[in-house]
Amino acid sequence: MDRAPAAATGTPPRTSTGTGTDTSTRTGATTGPPAPPLRPGLRTRAAAWAAGLLLAVPAAVAGCRALGTDGVTPLPQLLSFLPWLTVPAGLGLLCAGLARRRGLAFLAVLVLTGTVWASLPYTPLSAVTHGLPVARVRVIAANVEFGQATGALIDLARRERPQLLFVSECDPACGRRLTAALSRQLPHRVAVEAEGSAGSVLLSAHPLRDRAVVPSVMGMPGATADIAGRPVRLQLAHPMPPVPGQVRLWKDELGRLRDAVAARPAGEELILAGDFNASQDHAAFRSLLDAGPFLDAARTTGDSHAPTWPAEGPLPAFVQIDHVLSSPGLLAAATRFLPLAGSDHRAVLADLDLHDGR
DSSP: OOOOOGGGGTOOOOOBOTTOOBOHHHHHHTOSOOOOOOOOOHHHHHHHHHHHHHHHHHHHHHHHHHHTOOOSTTHHHHGGGGGGGHHHHHHHHHHHHHHTOHHHHHHHHHHHHHHHHHTSOOOOTTOOOOSOEEEEEEEEEEEOTTTTTHHHHHHHHHHHOOSEEEEESOOHHHHHHHHHHSTTTSOEEEEEOOSGGGOEEEEESSOEEEEEEOOOSSOOEEEEEEETTEEEEEEEEOOOOOOTTOHHHHHHHHHHHHHHHHTSOTTOEEEEEEEOSOOTTSHHHHHHHHHTTOEEHHHHTTOTTOOOBOOSSSSOOOBOOEEEEEOTTEEEEEEEEEOOTTOSSOEEEEEEEEEOOO
16 A cells, blocks of 8 residues: 655654754744834823823923012913922922933932922022010001902001001092091001002001102002111002002012102111012012112011911912011011901911111
8 A cells, every 4th residue: 555645644744953853843933024013001101191181380490589570471470389399399299200211310300409498488698687675566568459448458467566557459438437546546648549459458556657658560668767766668569469450560560669668768677568460489579679779578487478368269379479578677576467357368467577787
């Protein structure tokens, strides 16, 4: 009987080398192109995108702070949130770590570090107080929001007994109520009589002279008082807020305040208080501090980040825009931030020690 060919059995022929090694499977193992490298997964790409988005705003705002500029809208508005931007910057660093991108992680570390540095309290380096304290002056700065918080401010003034009261957004009706209720305690006044937010009143326990007004949309009256035998210039601050469309006006009015207080006679101390519509993170406000140089009572007492606005509404207060500033001869001993029913601002109370300057 003839034998069938080996291929008919379905078994491939086997070949061997001289060493007895079977090459039928080894040859098949090395055929074909190499497999392409795996691409980053969806989660990695999403983490990288999230890191970039979270870092963009803190990087831009901290950059403005480092460069000493307020920029253009929306940067002046975002600068009000600067200390809070450490949160998205930290989340951006976390996402950069999850994305496993070294360059992105390094950038995130820089942005977080820059945001933290930019949020540190600011004080002019040359502001130094000399001499012994000769008098203590209690100051309250309050925005009564179109006069709505007038009654609450009267109660506060009767309870806390300030010698100086700086009141913003005080219309004529508000001014009359304050004058009538506090005439014995604070008998001297200078005011800008205007409706709505444009009205302002400065009440004093000390006689006032050299009354003047800094040109502005909202009233900014000032005068000079003699306290413990020393002349002290009193100036109320209430520039326009840096909302879109009027950032230039906001800067101009802060500049007018700076020029007005810088032009006071040599040796005259200063108290500049009110609603500045600016925080220490705004370059325009720091320029005002440097002009004196002037001390911020909240900074001196360790309360630089105590928020004063908005004190009502769905959002918690997140920025300090109400300040009591003084020349170095007046050093803050204590600062408090007090609720004012009817107003979207907290009142600032500061106890200032007047030094003899020797």
